[in-house]
Amino acid sequence: MHIHLRYKRDIMKNKLNLISSIAIVVALLLFSLESSAQSTKAPLFTLDGVVPLEQKLCVSQLRTDREAIAEANVIISAGIEIVLELSGPTGDFSDTTTEELVRFTNGSPIPPGNNIIFPSFEIPTDLRGDNYSLRVNIPSLTTNPLSDVQTNIPIYYFDFSEVKLTGPNPEANTAVVCEGGATTLTATPGDYPTYEWYFNGTRITGESRATLENVTDPGIYRVVFDAGQCNSEFEGRNERSIEVVDFNPSAIQINEPSPQEFCPNDTKILTVSVNDPSYTYEWFKDDVLVEELTGAIANLSQSNFGGVYTVRVTGSPTCSVTTAPVEVINLGSDILTQPPPRVMILPTQTTITLAITTNAPTSGSTAQWFRNGITFQAELPITDSRALSIEVSDLGMYSVVVKAADACSSELTATTEVFEPVGFNAVITTLLSCEDDTGNLGLENLFGITDIGEEVPLTLDQFSFFDFEWFLAGQSTGVTEQTFPVTADNVGEVYTLQATLQGASIPTATSNELTVEFLSDGVVIQPSMSFLPVGSTITLTAPLSATYAYEWFLVEDGENRPVIDGNCSQDDESCDGTSGQGTNILEISRTGQYFVRITLLDCVIDSQPITISNTAGVSEIIPNVVTPFRSNGQNDNWVLPDSLSGQQDVEVTIYDLNGQVDFKTVNYQDDWPLTTSRSRGNSPVYYYTITKNNSVVRKGSITVMK
Secondary structure, rough: HHHHHHHHHHHHHHHHHHHHHHHHHHHHHHHHHOOOOOEOOOOEEOOEEEEOOOOOEEEOOEEEEEEEEEEOOOOOOOOOOEEEEEEOOOOOOOOOOEEEEEEEEEOOEEEOOEEEEEEEEEEEOEEEEEEEEEEEEEEOOOOOOOOOEEEEEEEEEEEEEHHHEOOOOOOOOOOEEEOOOOOOEEEEEEOOOOOEEEEEEHHHOOOOEEEEEOOOOOOOOOOOOOHHHHHHHOOOEEEEEEEEEEHHHHHEEOOOOOOEEEOOOOOOEEEEOOOOOOOEEEEEEEEOOOOOOOOEEEEOOOOOOOEEEEEEEEEOOOOEEOOOOOEEEEEEOOOOEEEEEEOOOOOOOOOOOEEEEEOOOOOOOOOEEEEEEEEEEEEEEEEOOOOOOEOOOEEEEEEEEEEEOOOOEEEEEEEEEEEEEOOEEEEEEEEEOOOOOOOEEEEEEHHHHHHOOOEEOOOOOHHEEEEEEEEEEEEEOOOOOOOEEEEEHOOOOOEEEEEEOOOOOOOOEEEOOOOOHHHHOOOOOOOOOOOOOOOEEEEEEEEOOOOOEEEEEEEEEEEHHHHEEEEOOOOOOOOEEEOOOOOEEEEEOOEEEEEEEEEEOOEEOOOEEEEEEOOOOOOOOOOOEEEOOOOOOOOOOOOOOEEEOOOOOOEEEEEEOOEEEEEEEEOOOOOOOOOOOOOOOOEEEEEHHHHHOOEEEEEEEEEEEO
């Protein structure tokens, strides 16, 4: 009996131990499930499959790819789409900042405890910060699709080839400070969180932006791009230096004394005392710009080099100097005129003439022509009628050598390459009479196109081989001259010119589009508000055209002072405009009388001045937007100020985009476009002209919003 009871107690004990064990296992399982609530553990970046000691990405253009892994907490079936996501620079995931690094579909199941291995992906080039976060997203999971988050990851992308520190001239390795002036240094890329600036090795306190303004002292400036925890990785490559130098006008001169004497076949060089790539050099011969001479060293041409030379050296827009003149004397002879370096022979031309003139002595001087380096015509005295010109019909490189019987025994060469066209390109331009709003559209250039796409200008006498026709908005005008007369009635019309080579199968050339524009005394500034509230800004708008050049002025003490453009504080009296100088829109922050000077080709006109005050007054603003197709009944019609509306001496003319008159009247009743537009207001933009007593007083455009 005792033995039996003990056996039963042992059985009960074993059952209790089993229950306890099961309970412990269940508890562990529950704990495990609870601790593994997310689909995967936090992901880790890898490089060539290896997890680095630190989770930070210091990436350069030399190696931009990375991979990642994440340990699965749940079974991930095959065919599941898995996404690796990166937060914004502050570590937060949101619709606007979250970036998808890579997305792929799993090919086979991944059991819990095994790694998800992400394929290689490119690191975005705009990442700059120390606090990015990384996570895995498995969208198809119904519960816990997101992984744990890897936080506080420094990521910096640094393309060392793009790192620059420049002054106003981005091509130079120095910046210039004029006497009493200042310059600005700019670090690029400009999107790093902070920058450290140094002057002659000493840290400049308080400067952390990509630009260093008001630099007045010459010396060595250095900028360090702050790459946070990646600075040690990028050390020495995340900084640039530049030298700021004084512009000293008194030290700038042509080194060679005047006069200089050369034979044509001599090496003929003039040099400037200061050779700085941050300066611009403009050479003048007899006060005419020599466009091919652009540096501090001038190699003079073989012919026609004699004359008086000066150089205008510019350090910045506010400092330049013109050197003292140096006379250069040619001891020999010149080729006075010659063909262009490249010419076209048209398919309908049998031959073209290549000809030169020279001042070589007539006695004893000779000329000889070559084609592609082979004698084309025997050497002849220049007095021979055949010596200085030839007729050619074949393509190739032609040259003439003049042997002059002068004190230098000059040997002069002129070279011209002859092409044939496979197509043509026509360019038209506008010639204006600035006083009476009349002018001509005309053919400015006609180019032959070579078989490799190069453009060669045709000569004026070759224009006669073409038929011309002017088109308005794609429709022929019937005008077949090289010019087309226009007046103020043609404003807004768009013209092209077609050029067809007579008797040939080469396609017709259609020129660039040209919109008729004039400048008149009716240029008016439109303010965004009729007065300037204290502490606010107001926008001034002039007529917009891509062909206009704009300059804004503030009339102060009877003088026209250019508006200073910059970031203005409310109490900064030296700064008038917050932005826009040089464009048709200027934002201003102070009161005063303003006007804009507009240049179109050779025409210059000042707008009517506008006075901006802090006090509200009667509005003379002409609206430039109407909304007749909206249901609120507001702004349906184009409403003019009382001084222009309902006046018998005021005529209003409105044109559509094709330059056709859409509406014209005197005694305007503020009823366009709802009841008076010929096109029912269906054009997105219209142009208007308002005249008073037959003089234009206002011009502009109207946008019809739908």
